[in-house]
Amino acid sequence: MADGVQVADVISTETADDIALICIDNPPVNATGHAVRIGLSSAISDINSAGKAKVIALYCAGRTFTAGADIREFGKPPKQPSLPDVLNEVERSAIPVVSVIHGTALGGGFEIALATHARVAIKGAKVGLPEVLLGLLPGAGGTQRLPRLAGLSFALDVILSGRQVPVSEALEKGVVDRVVEGAPRDVALAAARQVLDGTLTTRRTDRIEAEYDRAVLDATLEGVRRKAPHLFSPAKCVEAVAACNLPIDEGLKVERQAFLDCMETPQRAGLIHAFFGERAVSNIAEAKGPTREIAKIGVIGGGTMGSGIATSCLIAGLPVRLIEVAADGLERGVATITKNLDGAVSRGKLSSDKRDAAIAMLEPSLEMESLSDVDLVIEAVFEQMDVKKDIFGKLDAICKPGAILASNTSYLDIDEIATSTNRPGDVLGLHFFSPAHVMRLLEIVQGKHTGADVLASGFALAKRLKKVGVLAQVCDGFIGNRILAHYGLCAAYLVLDGASPQQVDRALEQFGFAMGPHKVSDLAGLDIGWMTRKRKAETRDPAQRYAGDIADKICENGWFGRKTGQGYYLYDSGAPVPNPEVAGIIDAVRAAKGITPKDFSDEDIVDRYMTAMIVEAARVVEDGTAKRPVDVDMVFLFGYGFPRFRGGPLHYADTIGAAALVERIEGYAAEDAHYWRVPDILRKMAADGSTFADLNKEG
Numbered sequence: 295m296a297d298g299v300q301v302a303d304v305i306s307t308e309t310a311d312d313i314a315l316i317c318i319d320n321p322p323v324n325a326t327g328h329a330v331r332i333g334l335s336s337a338i339s340d341i342n343s344a345g346k347a348k349v350i351a352l353y354c355a356g357r358t359f360t361a362g363a364d365i366r367e368f369g370k371p372p373k374q375p376s377l378p379d380v381l382n383e384v385e386r387s388a389i390p391v392v393s394v395i396h397g398t399a400l401g402g403g404f405e406i407a408l409a410t411h412a413r414v415a416i417k418g419a420k421v422g423l424p425e426v427l428l429g430l431l432p433g434a435g436g437t438q439r440l441p442r443l444a445g446l447s448f449a450l451d452v453i454l455s456g457r458q459v460p461v462s463e464a465l466e467k468g469v470v471d472r473v474v475e476g477a478p479r480d481v482a483l484a485a486a487r488q489v490l491d492g493t494l495t496t497r498r499t500d501r502i503e504a505e506y507d508r509a510v511l512d513a514t515l516e517g518v519r520r521k522a523p524h525l526f527s528p529a530k531c532v533e534a535v536a537a538c539n540l541p542i543d544e545g546l547k548v549e550r551q552a553f554l555d556c557m558e559t560p561q562r563a564g565l566i567h568a569f570f571g572e573r574a575v576s577n578i579a580e581a582k583g584p585t586r587e588i589a590k591i592g593v594i595g596g597g598t599m600g601s602g603i604a605t606s607c608l609i610a611g612l613p614v615r616l617i618e619v620a621a622d623g624l625e626r627g628v629a630t631i632t633k634n635l636d637g638a639v640s641r642g643k644l645s646s647d648k649r650d651a652a653i654a655m656l657e658p659s660l661e662m663e664s665l666s667d668v669d670l671v672i673e674a675v676f677e678q679m680d681v682k683k684d685i686f687g688k689l690d691a692i693c694k695p696g697a698i699l700a701s702n703t704s705y706l707d708i709d710e711i712a713t714s715t716n717r718p719g720d721v722l723g724l725h726f727f728s729p730a731h732v733m734r735l736l737e738i739v740q741g742k743h744t745g746a747d748v749l750a751s752g753f754a755l756a757k758r759l760k761k762v763g764v765l766a767q768v769c770d771g772f773i774g775n776r777i778l779a780h781y782g783l784c785a786a787y788l789v790l791d792g793a794s795p796q797q798v799d800r801a802l803e804q805f806g807f808a809m810g811p812h813k814v815s816d817l818a819g820l821d822i823g824w825m826t827r828k829r830k831a832e833t834r835d836p837a838q839r840y841a842g843d844i845a846d847k848i849c850e851n852g853w854f855g856r857k858t859g860q861g862y863y864l865y866d867s868g869a870p871v872p873n874p875e876v877a878g879i880i881d882a883v884r885a886a887k888g889i890t891p892k893d894f895s896d897e898d899i900v901d902r903y904m905t906a907m908i909v910e911a912a913r914v915v916e917d918g919t920a921k922r923p924v925d926v927d928m929v930f931l932f933g934y935g936f937p938r939f940r941g942g943p944l945h946y947a948d949t950i951g952a953a954a955l956v957e958r959i960e961g962y963a964a965e966d967a968h969y970w971r972v973p974d975i976l977r978k979m980a981a982d983g984s985t986f987a988d989l990n991k992e993g
């Protein structure tokens with residue numbers, strides 16, 4: 295028995311004449327957990343000892359061949375036998391082994407197939423080595439066997455991209471020997487017979503000499519360092535592949551060490567947290583239950599947001615009725631949707647046929663009454679409560695009973711919006727992120743009265759749109775924008791007190807963000823923050839130091855960022871350069887406020903910014919706006935460009951530790967005790983030594 299899983303439950307063998315069949319049956323994805331490794335090793339050795347069979351055929355039950363190592367075992371003490379050892383036994387088997395691939399043979403799963411002596415794939419199958427996406431490298435022979443079978447360049451491409459290779463390509467590259475149709479067991483029997491009658495040739499990969507080209511390896515290494523400077527595992531992948539010119543035993547040792555090096559990094563833990571987190575957000579009771587059918591969607595508002603939402607629905611094959619108040623607005627909306635779809639075609643994300651089908655499913659209309667037959671309406675108009683309430687009042691009168699009424703508001707109170715209808719149970723928030731047809735995050739906001747089936751339908755829609763739906767409760771800004779408002783203030787304080795916008799951006803880009811906060815603001819439009827500051831001016835907390843003066847002055851000049859050609863940066867000649875006039879504005883504001891600029895190190899900038907993010911993220915978990923820390927993490931990975939290899943703000947917080955964070959916050963509080971306050975939840979965690987990961991486990 296291994297970890298409560300019986301070996302006999304996951305590996306079975308049967309013999310028929312000269313043929314031995316081994317079946318792996320470890321749902322859901324036949325991962326090579328401890329029991330599978332023990333079972334496979336014993337099966338190979340028992341069949342060889344018995345000496346009756348002349349060929350072994352290995353296949354998997356269920357929906358797929360194996361998806362590789364059981365990722366849940368990583369980070370725990372390793373259990374023998376290791377997968378590389380088992381696969382060496384497979385390769386050394388005196389009786390030839392043929393593998394039958396169906397579904398997706400990924401990572402250690404594909405490595406099993408590479409260690410067998412012939413590979414037959416069932417039509418539609420895919421193979422791949424996605425370890426790099428988990429901060430790892432193929433550690434069970436993939437870096438040694440794939441270049442031997444398919445050449446250096448192909449191996450580097452597959453290992454560094456982590457992509458799933460269609461079986462036709464795998465056949466062309468000689469990675470699989472043939473592609474057939476049929477059920478895995480039938481194909482396994484047929485393949486075994488072909489080995490016996492000599493129509494399917496077997497070969498030992500370890501006896502093939504790998505093609506080797508130092509120049510290709512050097513150029514690849516330089517490329518990964520340039521493209522992914524923060525990531526540890528891509529360079530290790532190249533290092534391991536570079537050992538494929540050694541005798542295989544030595545090459546495997548280099549691979550093993552490189553794999554263990556990757557295993558030790560926090561990046562591996564962050565990326566695996568991201569893998570499971572993406573699935574965990576919808577693995578909750580609220581997302582399950584019965585749903586309402588959504589076959590036709592209404593989108594109100596043809597601006598950037600509404601058009602992006604409509605594009606996303608159309609790409610998913612959902613007909614959309616787009617509503618605008620005036621003909622020119624409607625025309626602009628249709629033009630934006632067409633542009634979005636054309637962009638998806640040129641990026642290779644959509645076929646021309648699907649683009650044409652999507653356009654055919656779009657019905658523009660100036661009549662709100664035309665929404666009487668849709669199953670879901672998504673309102674995406676200005677962020678003004680009275681406008682939204684007016685629309686929802688009308689929708690209540692127009693829409694059929696049972697239709698779901700959603701608002702794409704980024705911060706307004708869904709419950710108040712729902713009061714303008716007689717059906718608050720049908721109302722929820724569906725907060726998309728711009729550009730809505732590209733960004734994968736969807737905050738699903740539960741109102742006080744939102745029906746359980748309405749909420750579950752929100753999750754079903756997210757899945758259909760291939761988005762990551764995260765449950766959020768009502769508050770100003772929900773999960774993401776509420777946290778952003780808090781750490782955005784920290785960035786503003788850093789500039790007010792001594793850092794330059796460029797230094798803040800550089801420090802955070804070095805930390806792993808694709809863009810620093812000032813570049814992001816320039817991209818989003820500085821007028822958006824300006825409007826929000828004006829809107830909140832009356833309710834601003836007088837005890838809180840105001841930090842908007844610099845941004846206000848930039849906006850007063852009409853500089854709204856990229857769209858006006860200047861903001862914190864100038865955009866005249868392509869690559870952004872610091873706007874020299876902003877430095878003058880900063881000096882003037884500091885002088886007027888009597889601030890003597892301080893020197894901040896890049897490390898200090900990152901620490902303050904990240905601590906501010908963690909503080910508000912902790913509060914969002916504490917007050918239940920987010921269900922668990924992992925929900926906050928996924929909001930940031932999929933909606934805010936947070937570096938995936940750091941797992942999300944609260945996963946990152948665990949790498950610092952609650953006690954160290956409390957100490958940090960108390961240190962900053964000496965400068966500004968109003969802004970820097972320790973959340974109770976963090977103080978409690980510091981006292982009892984618990985972590986955000988513990989809270990995830992509690993659910």
Ligand code: 3H9
Pocket residue numbers: 322323325358361362363364365366377378398400401402403405424425428430431432433434436570573574577
């Ligand atoms: C590796 O192999 C290292 C080796 O080189 C060396 C070793 C020494 N382990 O995605 P789904 C779970 S590294 C454990 O929703 P789909 C998943 O969490 C590994 N669990 O289904 C989910 O659980 P739940 C390299 C796994 O049909 C359920 O299975 N391999 C694993 O949309 C269904 O998954 C990879 O990186 C796993 N390996 O997609 C492949 N995989 O139901 C990772 C999945 O509780 N897996 N689960 O939420 C995938 O890419 C997709 O799961 C796959 C199926 C395409 C297979």
